[in-house]
Amino acid sequence: MxxxxxxxxxxxxxxxxxxxxxxxxxxxxxxxxxxxxxxxxxxxxxxxxxxxxxxxxxxxxxxxxxxxxxxxxxxxxxxxxxxxxxxxxxxxxxxxxxxxxxxxxxxxxxxxxxxxxxxxxxxxxxxxxxxxxxxxxxxxxxxxxxxxxxxxxxxxxxxxxxxxxxxxxxxxxxxxxxxxxxxxxxxxxxxxxxxxxxxxxxxxxxxxxxxxxxxxxxxxxxxxxxxxxxxxxxxxxxxxxxxxxxxxxxxxxxxxxxxxxxxxxxxxxxxxxGSYRQIFVNDSDIYAYIRSYDGEKVLVFGNFSQKEVLVDIRFHFLDLYDFSYLIGNYGKRRIVKNLLLRPYEFVAFIKNNKLTN
CATH class of the missing domain: 3.20.20.80 (Glycosidases)
Known part of the structure; x- marks a missing residue:
């Protein structure tokens, strides 16, 4: 179900x-x-x-x-x-x-x-x-x-x-x-x-x-x-x-x-x-993955540390700037090639969905 x-x-x-x-x-x-x-x-x-x-x-x-x-x-x-x-x-x-x-x-x-x-x-x-x-x-x-x-x-x-x-x-x-x-x-x-x-x-x-x-x-x-x-x-x-x-x-x-x-x-x-692909597998602070289905993608980031972490994501996505903000626990933000994640921040971005703003 x-x-x-x-x-x-x-x-x-x-x-x-x-x-x-x-x-x-x-x-x-x-x-x-x-x-x-x-x-x-x-x-x-x-x-x-x-x-x-x-x-x-x-x-x-x-x-x-x-x-x-x-x-x-x-x-x-x-x-x-x-x-x-x-x-x-x-x-x-x-x-x-x-x-x-x-x-x-x-x-x-x-x-x-x-x-x-x-x-x-x-x-x-x-x-x-x-x-x-x-x-x-x-x-x-x-x-x-x-x-x-x-x-x-x-x-x-x-x-x-x-x-x-x-x-x-x-x-x-x-x-x-x-x-x-x-x-x-x-x-x-x-x-x-x-x-x-x-x-x-x-x-x-x-x-x-x-x-x-x-x-x-x-x-x-x-x-x-x-x-x-x-x-x-x-x-x-x-x-x-x-x-x-x-x-x-x-x-x-x-x-x-x-x-x-x-x-x-x-x-x-x-x-x-959707399918699942994990990125930054060996990073000791970041948990990140992509869910994909029929051209639609959701990109998920979590910072499991109490320090700010700068994440370079430009080499993981050719379609990086097609993503829009979906939800996060610090408020709305744009996706950028060097993404600064604040302490225990969760943020998700979406591509090709009517829920994007």
């Missing part, structure tokens, strides 16, 4: 108004705490209500926990009867209106020797149905990630990758591997506010710049967006279920920045379907 933006809520009682989700372009809600089977009827009613408002309901399914609740005893995933019991349960949820699933613990249940065949069995018997979105949380290497999420294999819709801790340059190169679409590799990723990149920012002294930088860099990648919490959107912490905004001193600006980023993610084909 293109342009999927998922908002993660913990429980049913945390669900907010439709307007709240529409304000930030959300079209899917993931209930993160699904363990109480007595709530099923309430879930089905909620799924029906959301669907009439063009929002899908997804469930976080911890396979190990759900199986223990279903069969009431220890189990082995290698047992076909156990697997079939689980498949029947998922199909029951689909028939009652659940639109998607976020699966956890699958890596722990299947050993590498039988991984590929059992993944195919899993997807064939449960999630390979029209309109069903499936996400699997995994820490597998790119070979397995490609098998899990590449559409040619018809397994999961997306992978949510549990990233290991890497240096800035190593993490940039890893991200480029995941984002690239080359040699039959097409890893469809769930994009979150990147916690690995967060370790290279300074949210104490540059709160707005750091968080908006992470927002732009993360969500302009290829993949479906998952928003994890109110605090991530710039709300003050300690809020119970409410539809009233409670802002910190800078959080309104962050929320507004998010809304623009998510709006562009939905409306600019290069950001939803």
């Amino acid at each position: 293109e342009n999927l933006i998922i908002y993660k809520e913990y429980k049913i009682k945390d669900i907010k108004t439709i307007k709240y989700y529409r304000d930030i372009s959300v079209n899917g809600i993931l209930l993160d705490n699904f363990e109480n089977l007595e709530e099923l009827d309430q879930l089905f009613s909620l799924a029906s209500y959301l669907k009439t408002n063009s929002i899908r309901l997804f469930l976080n399914i911890d396979i190990a926990i759900i199986l223990k609740k279903l069969i009431g005893e220890d189990f082995a995933w290698s047992n076909p009867k156990i697997r079939n019991s689980f498949y029947q349960f998922i199909n029951f949820l689909v028939k009652r209106g659940i639109s998607g699933f976020y699966f956890t613990s699958l890596d722990e249940l299947i050993d590498d020797n039988s991984y590929l065949s059992l993944i195919k069995e899993f997807s064939k018997n449960t999630i390979n149905k029209d309109g069903i979105v499936s996400i699997v949380e995994t820490s597998k290497n790119p070979y397995y990630l490609n098998y899990l999420s590449n559409p040619i294999y018809n397994n999961f819709s997306y992978v949510d990758i549990d990233n290991e801790v890497l240096s800035f340059i190593e993490y940039k190169k890893y991200t480029a591997t995941i984002q690239a679409m080359e040699n039959n590799q097409n890893i469809n990723q769930i994009i979150k506010l990147d916690q690995s990149f967060q370790s290279f920012t300074n949210t104490k002294n540059y709160p707005y710049q750091s968080v908006s930088l992470l927002c732009g860099i993360s969500y302009f990648h290829r993949g479906a967006v998952m928003i994890k919490s109110l605090e991530e959107l710039g709300f003050a912490s300690g809020i119970n279920n409410t539809n009233a905004y409670k802002f910190s001193s800078y959080s309104k600006s962050i929320r507004d920045f998010y809304k623009y980023i998510l709006s562009y993610k939905n409306s600019i084909p290069a950001l939803s379907m």
